[in-house]
Amino acid sequence: MAMERPVRLVLDASLLLDPVVSGGAGPHEAAPVPTLRPGAEALLRRLRHSNLGVAICHPEEMPTTVSGFLEMTANLYSFGYISLPAPTGNNLLNESVLEWSGSSCCFYATSRVDEDLFSELQSHNWRVIAVDNECGTKDSGVVNIGKLQELLITLSILIKKEMASSSVLMVGYAMKPSREEDFAKRGAFPLYPSENGLIFVPLSFELPLASQLKEVDIILHKMTDEIISIDPNCSISFPRGISFSAGMSEVIRFMEEHPDFCIVDPFKNISPLLDRLQIQEILVRLQELGSEGRPKLRAPHSLKVINFNGSELQKQLAEANLSFPLIVKPQVACGVADAHNMALVFQIEEFSNLSVPLPAILQEYIDHGSKIFKFYVIGDKVFHAVKNSMPNANLLKSSSGDEPLTFNSLKTLPVATKEQLLQNSVQDNKSLNIDVVEEAAKRLKESLGLTIFGFDVVVQEGSGDHVIVDLNYLPSFKEVPDSEAMPAFWDAIRQAYESKKGKVQT
Numbered sequence: 147m148a149m150e151r152p153v154r155l156v157l158d159a160s161l162l163l164d165p166v167v168s169g170g171a172g173p174h175e176a177a178p179v180p181t182l183r184p185g186a187e188a189l190l191r192r193l194r195h196s197n198l199g200v201a202i203c204h205p206e207e208m209p210t211t212v213s214g215f216l217e218m219t220a221n222l223y224s225f226g227y228i229s230l231p232a233p234t235g236n237n238l239l240n241e242s243v244l245e246w247s248g249s250s251c252c253f254y255a256t257s258r259v260d261e262d263l264f265s266e267l268q269s270h271n272w273r274v275i276a277v278d279n280e281c282g283t284k285d286s287g288v289v290n291i292g293k294l295q296e297l298l299i300t301l302s303i304l305i306k307k308e309m310a311s312s313s314v315l316m317v318g319y320a321m322k323p324s325r326e327e328d329f330a331k332r333g334a335f336p337l338y339p340s341e342n343g344l345i346f347v348p349l350s351f352e353l354p355l356a357s358q359l360k361e362v363d364i365i366l367h368k369m370t371d372e373i374i375s376i377d378p379n380c381s382i383s384f385p386r387g388i389s390f391s392a393g394m395s396e397v398i399r400f401m402e403e404h405p406d407f408c409i410v411d412p413f414k415n416i417s418p419l420l421d422r423l424q425i426q427e428i429l430v431r432l433q434e435l436g437s438e439g440r441p442k443l444r445a446p447h448s449l450k451v452i453n454f455n456g457s458e459l460q461k462q463l464a465e466a467n468l469s470f471p472l473i474v475k476p477q478v479a480c481g482v483a484d485a486h487n488m489a490l491v492f493q494i495e496e497f498s499n500l501s502v503p504l505p506a507i508l509q510e511y512i513d514h515g516s517k518i519f520k521f522y523v524i525g526d527k528v529f530h531a532v533k534n535s536m537p538n539a540n541l542l543k544s545s546s547g548d549e550p551l552t553f554n555s556l557k558t559l560p561v562a563t564k565e566q567l568l569q570n571s572v573q574d575n576k577s578l579n580i581d582v583v584e585e586a587a588k589r590l591k592e593s594l595g596l597t598i599f600g601f602d603v604v605v606q607e608g609s610g611d612h613v614i615v616d617l618n619y620l621p622s623f624k625e626v627p628d629s630e631a632m633p634a635f636w637d638a639i640r641q642a643y644e645s646k647k648g649k650v651q652t
Contacts, residue, residue: 201226351393525638531625
């Protein structure tokens with residue numbers, strides 16, 4: 147359900163420019179170079195993908211260096227650009243602004259007081275938001291806020307009120323800027339209500355969270371972005387062994403005090419995915435899904451170790467029926483800098499001076515024809531994509547130079563070259579039994595209690611075993627087309643809310 151009228155937001159120059167610009171220069175001073183005030187760039191970046199009609203405006207008499215800077219900024223973010231004419235009689239607005247009044251829900255945000263302009267805007271049904279204005283305004287119809295960081299949540303509240311519908315929900319989200327940008331540029335976080343009535347607003351850890359959380363209906367988060375440290379010697383079980391940022395700690399306290407609030411997803415449901423040993427135990431339970439006439443679904447054979455002592459390790463490998471080559475992974479799966487530092491080891495001697503953090507998980511290396519199948523569970527929808535992956539072990543060994551092959555799985559994962567792909571017995575999409583894996587996806591969703599997660603499957607050459615080699619929470623699912631991913635994403639969040647609401651009412 148989307149709004150019938152588009153939403154337009156006009157940002158006054160005073161809101162964006164560093165205050166030193168508006169102060170001008172003395173008679174013997176060079177004009178200051180226009181710059182954005184702190185927080186303005188983040189605001190503009192978020193508004194670029196908000197599905198609002200955004201424009202930047204300034205008084206006509208502003209110096210050309212400043213007006214040129216503002217026009218360049220507007221073009222950079224694909225916003226409109228308006229030069230307000232000097233007042234003539236009672237006309238303070240240009241024709242474009244007046245035209246919007248009849249067809250759009252309009253907002254004007256500023257940091258300067260202009261009572262006459264405010265009055266005329268309001269007479270044309272505009273809402274005025276005054277930000278960080280020391281003088282304030284006597285106009286009772288103006289919404290006054292203290293900081294630029296409050297603008298988006300204030301705007302979201304006003305848009306929701308314009309909807310006048312209890313079915314519109316506000317989603318407050320918290321994740322690191324790079325991840326937020328990846329989602330936002332695909333249209334995932336609209337301020338203008340999504341097709342199913344969701345408004346997305348970032349939670350700011352620079353502002354009191356309690357007041358923000360009172361306004362939102364749902365919290366969406368990437369908990370692992372806010373982890374400070376994890377004790378690898380502690381059996382990870384939320385919150386034991388995990389230290390979070392102050393902001394995320396406050397969200398956690400809020401959820402403890404409001405257990406009926408909807409969060410996507412609950413922290414305790416995500417915490418098993420921080421520990422590769424727990425992930426292994428989860429995947430082992432899926433092996434019962436295999437049946438005669440269908441490929442075997444399984445976890446990779448693995449072993450936890452607390453040191454790389456040669457003689458002791460050789461015995462452990464024999465008892466676990468593991469043989470080389472082996473992938474060595476930290477037990478901590480995510481949330482800390484070295485969680486993705488791994489190694490491929492071809493012989494026992496290569497464990498000496500190995501830099502992979504301990505404790506570690508040793509896993510069999512699966513020859514899989516350099517193809518990996520990435521599955522994404524988004525609510526009740528399951529998507530998958532095929533990607534090139536690591537070459538078979540014999541090709542890797544020939545290029546290793548009798549050294550362990552070390553890599554970061556997020557950055558430097560060794561991928562098969564075109565020549566290696568030709569040498570491999572390349573698996574294609576037909577080798578994957580979709581029914582088996584989709585059944586596993588449904589079982590994982592039920593057992594984990596997660597709304598959005600992903601996992602990777604490789605098909606073992608020779609045996610045809612379907613081996614799940616990774617499991618993670620809230621992946622980017624960038625391989626899924628936006629036209630399919632975004633509606634599924636919004637529906638999944640909405641369904642989580644409806645499910646939580648239903649449980650609370652019963």
